[in-house]
Amino acid sequence: MSIDPAYEMVIGLEVHAQMLTQSKIFCGCSTAFGAPANTQICPVCSGFPGVLPVLNKEAVNMAIKTGLAIEGEVRMQSEFSRKNYFYPDLPSGYQITQFELPIVEHGKVLIEDKDVPAKVVGITRIHMEVDAGKSIHEGVVGGTWVDLNRTGVPLMEIVSEPDMSTPEEAGAYLKKLRSIVRYLEVCDGNMEQGSFRCDANVSVRKKGDPKLGTRCELKNLNSIRNVMRAIELEAERHIDILEEGGSIVQETRLYDANLNETRSMRSKEDAHDYRYFPEPDLPLLVLSEQQIATVKATLPELPDAKRERFETAYGLSHYDASVLTTSRALSRYYETVVEQVKAGGQNDPKICANWVTVELLALLNKENKEIEQSPVSATNLAKMVVRILDNTISGKIAKEVFASMFESGSDPDTIIEEKGLKQITDSGAIEAAIDKVLALNSTQVEQYRGGQEKLFGFFIGQVMKATQGKANPAELNKLLKQKLGG
Amino acid sequence: MNELTLREAADKLATKEISSVELTQACLDQIAKHNPTINAFVTVDAEKALAAAQAADARIAAGNGAPLTGIPIAHKDIFNTTDMRTTCSSRMLENFIPPFDATITTHLRQAGAVILGKTNLDEFAMGSSTETSYFGASRNPWDTQRTPGGSSGGSSAAIAANMAICATGTDTGGSIRQPASLTNLTGLKPTYGRCSRYGIIAFASSLDQAGPMTRTAEDAAMLLNVMVSYDPKDSTSIQSPAPDFTQALTGDVKGLKIGIAAEYFGDGLNDEVRAAIETAQQQYQAMGAELVPISLPNSGYAIPTYYIISPAECSSNLARYDGVKFGYRCEEPKDIRDLYFRSRSEGFGDEVKRRIMLGTYVLSSGYYDAYYRKAQQARRLIADEFKAAFEKVDLILTPTSPTTAFKFGEKDDPVQMYLSDIYTINVNLAGLPGISVPCGFDSKGLPIGMQLIGRPLDEETLLRSADAYQRQTDWHKRRVHLG
Numbered sequence: 031m032s033i034d035p036a037y038e039m040v041i042g043l044e045v046h047a048q049m050l051t052q053s054k055i056f057c058g059c060s061t062a063f064g065a066p067a068n069t070q071i072c073p074v075c076s077g078f079p080g081v082l083p084v085l086n087k088e089a090v091n092m093a094i095k096t097g098l099a100i101e102g103e104v105r106m107q108s109e110f111s112r113k114n115y116f117y118p119d120l121p122s123g124y125q126i127t128q129f130e131l132p133i134v135e136h137g138k139v140l141i142e143d144k145d146v147p148a149k150v151v152g153i154t155r156i157h158m159e160v161d162a163g164k165s166i167h168e169g170v171v172g173g174t175w176v177d178l179n180r181t182g183v184p185l186m187e188i189v190s191e192p193d194m195s196t197p198e199e200a201g202a203y204l205k206k207l208r209s210i211v212r213y214l215e216v217c218d219g220n221m222e223q224g225s226f227r228c229d230a231n232v233s234v235r236k237k238g239d240p241k242l243g244t245r246c247e248l249k250n251l252n253s254i255r256n257v258m259r260a261i262e263l264e265a266e267r268h269i270d271i272l273e274e275g276g277s278i279v280q281e282t283r284l285y286d287a288n289l290n291e292t293r294s295m296r297s298k299e300d301a302h303d304y305r306y307f308p309e310p311d312l313p314l315l316v317l318s319e320q321q322i323a324t325v326k327a328t329l330p331e332l333p334d335a336k337r338e339r340f341e342t343a344y345g346l347s348h349y350d351a352s353v354l355t356t357s358r359a360l361s362r363y364y365e366t367v368v369e370q371v372k373a374g375g376q377n378d379p380k381i382c383a384n385w386v387t388v389e390l391l392a393l394l395n396k397e398n399k400e401i402e403q404s405p406v407s408a409t410n411l412a413k414m415v416v417r418i419l420d421n422t423i424s425g426k427i428a429k430e431v432f433a434s435m436f437e438s439g440s441d442p443d444t445i446i447e448e449k450g451l452k453q454i455t456d457s458g459a460i461e462a463a464i465d466k467v468l469a470l471n472s473t474q475v476e477q478y479r480g481g482q483e484k485l486f487g488f489f490i491g492q493v494m495k496a497t498q499g500k501a502n503p504a505e506l507n508k509l510l511k512q513k514l515g516g
Numbered sequence: 517m518n519e520l521t522l523r524e525a526a527d528k529l530a531t532k533e534i535s536s537v538e539l540t541q542a543c544l545d546q547i548a549k550h551n552p553t554i555n556a557f558v559t560v561d562a563e564k565a566l567a568a569a570q571a572a573d574a575r576i577a578a579g580n581g582a583p584l585t586g587i588p589i590a591h592k593d594i595f596n597t598t599d600m601r602t603t604c605s606s607r608m609l610e611n612f613i614p615p616f617d618a619t620i621t622t623h624l625r626q627a628g629a630v631i632l633g634k635t636n637l638d639e640f641a642m643g644s645s646t647e648t649s650y651f652g653a654s655r656n657p658w659d660t661q662r663t664p665g666g667s668s669g670g671s672s673a674a675i676a677a678n679m680a681i682c683a684t685g686t687d688t689g690g691s692i693r694q695p696a697s698l699t700n701l702t703g704l705k706p707t708y709g710r711c712s713r714y715g716i717i718a719f720a721s722s723l724d725q726a727g728p729m730t731r732t733a734e735d736a737a738m739l740l741n742v743m744v745s746y747d748p749k750d751s752t753s754i755q756s757p758a759p760d761f762t763q764a765l766t767g768d769v770k771g772l773k774i775g776i777a778a779e780y781f782g783d784g785l786n787d788e789v790r791a792a793i794e795t796a797q798q799q800y801q802a803m804g805a806e807l808v809p810i811s812l813p814n815s816g817y818a819i820p821t822y823y824i825i826s827p828a829e830c831s832s833n834l835a836r837y838d839g840v841k842f843g844y845r846c847e848e849p850k851d852i853r854d855l856y857f858r859s860r861s862e863g864f865g866d867e868v869k870r871r872i873m874l875g876t877y878v879l880s881s882g883y884y885d886a887y888y889r890k891a892q893q894a895r896r897l898i899a900d901e902f903k904a905a906f907e908k909v910d911l912i913l914t915p916t917s918p919t920t921a922f923k924f925g926e927k928d929d930p931v932q933m934y935l936s937d938i939y940t941i942n943v944n945l946a947g948l949p950g951i952s953v954p955c956g957f958d959s960k961g962l963p964i965g966m967q968l969i970g971r972p973l974d975e976e977t978l979l980r981s982a983d984a985y986q987r988q989t990d991w992h993k994r995r996v997h998l999g
C-alpha cells in the first residue's frame with residue numbers, strides 16, 4: 031500500500047481486549063461466550079436499584095500482567111470513574127471505566143513484520159472498564175431486544191501513542207499486541223468474535239510538518255486486514271480533501287468492509303459529553319508491591335525473548351524464529367516436535383522449523399485453522415522427521431506422507447507401511463533397477479558416455495520412477511555413477 | 517403498648533409479659549387509625565407482619581430470641597425488600613418489587629424484627645420535609661400542619677405517632693437527624709461505610725448512610741448492633757470490628773471534652789432552639805464534661821459543596837430510570853429518545869429533576885473543574901478541619917436544625933429548604949458519625965434536637981453521651997397522644 035509520497039500518515043490505535051476472567055468485573059456472573067440471551071445476568075450487572083460493584087481481583091491481575099509485559103508503569107493507586115451516557119444496552123446509564131488515573135501508563139511494544147522494519151510503538155495507557163450489552167434488531171418487529179450477557183465483562187483498553195505511519199505498521203502492531211495478550215492468556219485475541227476490538231485514529235500531514243493534522247476515528251474494524259484497508263482509505267480521503275484545498279472535519283467514521291469505504295458516524299459537534307467523575311461506589315484501587323511481584327512471577331516467556339532464544343538455541347533464522355513465536359501454541363508445538371525428534375534419537379531443529387513454518391502452516395492457512403486444530407500432532411510430525419533423518423523415507427516422499435497425515439491424522443509409520451513408501455536403501459535392489467533402466471535406454475547410455483553428462487538426471491528420474499520414488503537418493507547417485515562410469 | 521421503647525418492648529417480650537403478635541397488632545391498629553392523616557407509611561402489610569410476629573413469638577418461646585426478635589419496625593421505602601414494593605416515594609418506582617433484599621433488611625429479618633411496612637420519604641430522599649414525595653407529604657404528629665422533617669420523615673412520623681417501635685432511615689445530608697429532631701426522636705447517622713449500602717437505592721453514593729431512628733439512645737444502640745456490618749457486597753463498607761454498642765452506655769461523661777463551634781450558632785439559628793442547646797451544654801458541664809470553644813470556619817462551604825456533589829452523583833445514579841428495564845415507562849413511545857424523555861419527565865417530580873439538571877451541569881465538560889473539582893477540594897478542607905478539631909475535643913455539640921418543625925409550603929424556595937440541613941450536611945461531607953437527641957420544646961410545643969458529632973467509627977462516645985443526657989432529662993420521654 032502506498033499514498034502520495036508528499037504526505038505521511040499518523041496512526042494511533044485503541045484496542046479493547048476482553049479479559050479471560052471466569053466472572054464479570056463487578057459481579058459473579060459467568061463470562062462464557064454464546065449462552066442464550068440474558069441467562070448470565072444478575073441484579074448487579076443489569077443495574078437494578080440498590081446494587082453496588084465489587085471489583086474482580088482476577089481482572090486487576092490480568093491488567094497488571096499486561097502492563098508488566100509491555101514494560102509499562104503499573105500505578106500503585108488507580109481510580110475508577112463513571113462515563114455517563116444513555117443507551118439501551120447500558121443498563122445503569124453509565125459505564126465504569128478508568129479515566130484520570132489508569133492502572134498502567136507508558137508502555138512499549140516492539141513491532142516488525144515481513145515488510146516492516148523493527149520499530150518501538152509507545153503505549154500511552156491501559157485501563158480497565160466494563161463492556162456494555164448488545165441490542166438485537168434482527169428478527170424483532172416494532173422494537174429492539176437487549177441482551178445483557180456481555181454487560182460487565184471486563185475489558186482492557188490499550189491505547190497506543192500515534193507512533194505508526196503506515197497501515198503495515200498498524201497491522202504489525204496489532205499482530206504483536208494480540209500475540210502478547212495471547213501469550214499472557216489474558217485475552218483470546220479473537221477479532222471476529224469481538225474479544226479483541228480496534229479503533230484507529232488517523233491523520234495525515236505533509237512530510238516534515240511538525241504539526242499534526244486533524245484526525246478521524248475509525249470504528250467497526252473487525253480484522254487486521256480491515257484495519258489496514260480502512261487506514262489506507264482514510265488517509266487517501268484526507269489527502270484528496272487537502273489537495274483540493276479543503277480541510278478535514280474531526281469525526282468518528284464507520285468502516286464498511288463490503289463497500290470498502292469509510293463514512294461519517296458522528297461529528298465532533300454531536301459527540302457525547304460523558305461527564306466523567308470518580309466512581310463513588312469504588313474506593314481507590316491500591317496495589318501492593320507484593321501483589322505486583324506475585325503477578326510478575328507468573329509472567330511467561332514473551333514473544334521477543336522466545337524468538338531470541340529460538341535463534342540461539344536452535345540456530346534458526348530471525349524470520350523463522352519470528353514466525354514460530356507468533357503464538358504461544360505454535361512455539362509450544364514447535365518445541366515439542368524438536369524434543370520428540372531428539373527422543374527418537376535424531377536432532378535437527380532446522381528441519382523441524384521448515385516442516386512447521388512451510389508445510390504445516392501453509393495447509394493450516396488454506397483450511398483457515400489454528401495450530402491448536404492441526405490434524406497433525408506434534409508427536410506425529412516428529413516421528414515423520416525422524417523417518418526422514420534415519421533415511422526411511424526421502425524428503426520428497428515425506429511430502430506425500432505429510433499430506434496423508436494432514437488428511438487422516440494418522441501416524442506416519444502406518445502411512446509409510448500401508449502405502450509401501452519405505453525408502454529402498456538396499457543396494458542390490460537399487461542396482462537391479464539401474465540395470466533395468468540402462469538396458470532399456472541403451473541409446474541414452476551411449477550419448478552419456480559420449481560426453482552428454484546432462485543425461486545423468488534423466489537416469490535418476492527413470493530409476494526413481496521405476497522404484498516409485500523410494501530409492502534412497504544418495505545411494506542411487508553413488509551406484510548410478512559407478513554403473514555409467516563402468 | 518405501642519409507645520414502649522425498644523428496650524422496654526424487648527424486655528417485656530423476653531419475659532413473655534407481652535407477645536409480638538399483641539405488640540404488632542397494637543402498631544397495626546394505630547396505623548389503621550392514624551396513617552390516613554399522618555401518611556407515614558407508603559405500604560403496610562399487616563398479614564406478613566403478623567405472620568412474622570407469630571414466628572418471632574415461637575422463636576422466643578423456644579428460647580432462641582435475640583434483642584430485636586418480635587420488635588415491630590418500619591423501613592424507609594428506600595431499603596430493598598423482596599416481599600414488598602420499594603418505591604423511593606417516586607412514581608418512577610411506584611410498583612417496583614426488588615429481586616433482592618438490602619443487606620440491612622436481611623440482618624433485621626434474621627434478628628427477628630417484624631417489618632410493618634415501608635415509610636414515606638422525599639422522592640429518592642431529595643428533600644427535607646417529605647413534601648417531594650409522589651405519595652404526598654407525611655405529617656408531623658406533634659402538629660399535623662407541619663412537616664416531620666425529611667427525607668426520612670415517614671420513619672420519624674411513624675415512631676412519633678406510635679405506629680412503630682423503631683425505624684430505619686438513611687442520611688445523605690441530615691435525613692435521619694433532622695426528622696428525628698423535628699419529631700422528638702433519637703436519630704443516628706453512623707460513620708460513612710459502617711452500615712452496608714447494598715440494597716439501599718442510591719441518592720448520592722459518597723454521602724448516603726443508613727442508621728437507626730428510635731425513641732432513645734439505648735434503643736439506637738440496640739438497633740445499630742444489628743445494622744452495622746462489614747459487607748463484601750459493598751466496596752465502601754468499612755472492615756472494622758463492631759462492638760456491642762449497648763456496652764458503651766455507662767452513663768458517664770466525666771472529663772469528656774465537648775467542642776462548641778461559634779459557626780453553628782450564627783444568625784440563621786432560631787432563638788428558642790439556641791436557648792435549648794445552651795441549656796443542654798450546661799447540663800453536660802454539670803455532668804462533668806468540659807466545654808471547649810472551637811472554630812470550624814470551612815463549615816460555611818458545606819451547603820454549596822453538598823449541592824454540587826450530591827446532585828452530581830444523583831444525576832448519574834438516577835440515569836438507570838430510563839423506562840427501558842424496570843419502573844415507569846411512558847405510554848406508546850415513538851422511539852428510544854421519546855421513551856427516555858417522556859418516561860423521565862413523567863416519572864420524576866420537580867425536585868428530582870432540578871437536582872438531575874444541576875448535577876448534569878456541574879459535571880459537564882467546561883464546568884467540571886469550576887464546580888465539581890472545587891467542591892471535592894472544599895470537601896477535603898471540611899474533613900481536615902474536623903480532623904484537626906478532634907485532636908482537641910472528643911465530640912462536637914451543635915443544633916440539629918436551625919428551626920423546629922416548619923409548616924407545609926413555608927419553604928417554597930428550594931434554597932430556603934436546603935438551608936434546613938445547614939448543621940448536618942458537614943457531617944456527611946466528612947463521613948463522620950452524628951446523632952440527634954431531643955433537648956427541649958419551643959413555645960409552640962414543638963420538639964428541639966441537638967446534634968452530637970463524633971470521630972470516625974466512634975459511635976460509642978456519641979451513644980454514651982446521648983444516653984447519659986437522657987438519663988438526666990425527660991425530653992425524649994414525651995409522647996404525642998393522637999387520641
Ligand SMILES: [Zn+2]
Binds near residue numbers: 057059074075076
Ligand atoms: Zn452479574
